[in-house]
Amino acid sequence: GENVEQHPSTLSVQEGDSAVIKCTYSDSASNYFPWYKQELGKRPQLIIDIRSNVGEKKDQRIAVTLNKTAKHFSLHITETQPEDSAVYFCAAKGDYKLSFGAGTTVTVRA
Amino acid sequence: DGGITQSPKYLFRKEGQNVTLSCEQNLNHDAMYWYRQDPGQGLRLIYYSQIVNDFQKGDIAEGYSVSREKKESFPLTVTSAQKNPTAFYLCASSIRTGWLAGELFFGEGSRLTVL
Numbered sequence: 039g040e041n042v043e044q045h046p047s048t049l050s051v052q053e054g055d056s057a058v059i060k061c062t063y064s065d066s067a068s069n070y071f072p073w074y075k076q077e078l079g080k081r082p083q084l085i086i087d088i089r090s091n092v093g094e095k096k097d098q099r100i101a102v103t104l105n106k107t108a109k110h111f112s113l114h115i116t117e118t119q120p121e122d123s124a125v126y127f128c129a130a131k132g133d134y135k136l137s138f139g140a141g142t143t144v145t146v147r148a
Numbered sequence: 149d150g151g152i153t154q155s156p157k158y159l160f161r162k163e164g165q166n167v168t169l170s171c172e173q174n175l176n177h178d179a180m181y182w183y184r185q186d187p188g189q190g191l192r193l194i195y196y197s198q199i200v201n202d203f204q205k206g207d208i209a210e211g212y213s214v215s216r217e218k219k220e221s222f223p224l225t226v227t228s229a230q231k232n233p234t235a236f237y238l239c240a241s242s243i244r245t246g247w248l249a250g251e252l253f254f255g256e257g258s259r260l261t262v263l
Contacts, residue, residue: 039207047188072251081238081254082191127190134198135206136252138183138190 040065042130044139052147057115059142061128064109070131071104071111076141077124085126086113118146151175154239154255161226161233161262169224169258171239178244180222181252184208185236194237197222198244226260234262 041064051057063071072087088095088102088111095102099118104111111130115122123146128139152173161167173180179198183191193206197216211230216222222241226233236259240252 042190044190070250074252081256082252083254084251087251134204135193135196136181137193137207140188140190 040068040130040132040135040137042128042137042139044128044142046142047140048143048145050145050147051118053118053120055118057113057118057122057144057146059113059126059128059144060110061112061130061139062108062110063130063137065130065132066106066109068130068132070136071102072129072131072136073100073102073113074127074129074138075124076127082127115144118144120146120148122146152239152241152253152255154237154258156258157256159258159260161260163262164228166225166227167233167260169226169237169239169260171222171224171255173220173222173241173253175241175243175253176219177241177253178219179242180216181240181242182206182212182214182222182224183238183240185238185257191238194224233260235260 044061069090074082075085076082099116101114125141125143127141129136155170181196182194192208195214197203213225238257239255
C-alpha cells in the first residue's frame with residue numbers, strides 16, 4: 039500500500055518568514071495530494087490540494103508543488119502569521135484510500 | 149447546518165467492554181471513513197465505506213467493526229479485541245471515492261479512554 043513520509047515533525051518559524059513541509063510517497067499510481075490543517079482541539083480541514091496532472095498550485099500565501107518523477111510534494115507558507123500555528127498533514131491517494139503523513143507541528147513565533 | 153456529527157465527544161471504557169462511536173452526516177456523501185489519530189502517527193484508516201451495505205478494511209481494522217445500513221450513518225464499534233483502544237477517533241466523508249474522490253470532511257472527533 040501507499041506509504042507517506044513527512045518532514046520535519048516540528049517546525050518553528052519567526053512571524054513573517056516562510057515555512058516549508060516536505061512529503062514523499064511510495065505508490066507511483068497516486069494521483070491526488072491534499073494538505074490538511076488541524077488547529078489545537080479542532081478537526082482537520084483541507085487547505086490546498088493538487089492532482090497529478092499539475093506541478094504547482096497557489097492560494098494566497100500557501101502553495102503546493104509536486105514532483106511526480108521523484109514522488110515528492112511540498113507545502114510552502116509565505117509571510118507566516120500566528121494563526122498559521124497548527125499541525126499540518128500531507129496525504130496521498132491512489133485507488134480508494136487516502137494515506138496520511140505523520141504530521142508537522144508548526145509554531146509561528148511573534 | 150450541514151456537516152458531520154460524532155458522538156460522544158469523550159468516552160471512558162473499562163477493559164473488556166465494547167463501545168460504539170456514532171457518526172452521522174447530512175452532506176449526502178456516498179463515502180464515509182473512520183480514522184484513528186495517535187500522537188506522532190498521523191491519521192490511520194480503520195474502515196471505509198463507498199456505498200450503503202458495503203465497507204472495506206483499512207490499514208488497522210483488527211479489533212474494530214462497522215456497519216453502513218443507512219447512507220448518512222457509519223457507526224464504529226471498538227471491541228474488547230482491540231489491544232490499545234485509547235485514541236482520538238475521527239469520522240470523515242467525501243462526495244465519492246475511487247479515482248475521482250476529493251476533499252474529506254471530518255467530524256470533531258471522539259476521544260476514547262480505556263481505564
